Amino acid sequence: MTMTAYLQTMERGDLDAWGTPEDIGSETVEGAPECAGSFDLGSPDDPVFGGLYSVTKGKYRVTYGFHEHATLLDGEVALTNEATGDTVVYGPGDSWIIAKGTPVLWDIRSDVARKSYLAVTTDLPG
Helix, strand or coil: CCCCCCCCCCCCCCCEEEECHHHHCCEEEEECCCEEEEEEECCCCCCEEEEEEEEEEEEEEEECCCEEEEEEEECCEEEEECCCCCEEEECCCCEEEECCCCEEEEEEEEEEEEEEEEEECCCCCC
16 A cells, blocks of 8 residues: 655656657647656556646647546646636646546646646546
């Protein structure tokens, strides 16, 4: 059993390079964002997985293939729900929940943004 802490005061270590948004099933809209991350609980093949994710400045579009709860640790991002047009700007310490199937435009406004996340791949009742 493990417990992983993601603290504002912790050193920011290197994450595994995940490539471009296209490499993770997304579409680059502006700039040349690069993605990196870690799987600290499970893997995308499991019904639940989580870890860290970072991305450099730019914009990309993704339709979520999982439910996600995330907290931004570093940087600033604007997330637009493309189904409703609603946009929210997030900074360090802010959190969100995004339902599976939601189309989201990511606008990374800082040089780098980093989040901790927990993803659930199974469908929820209702």
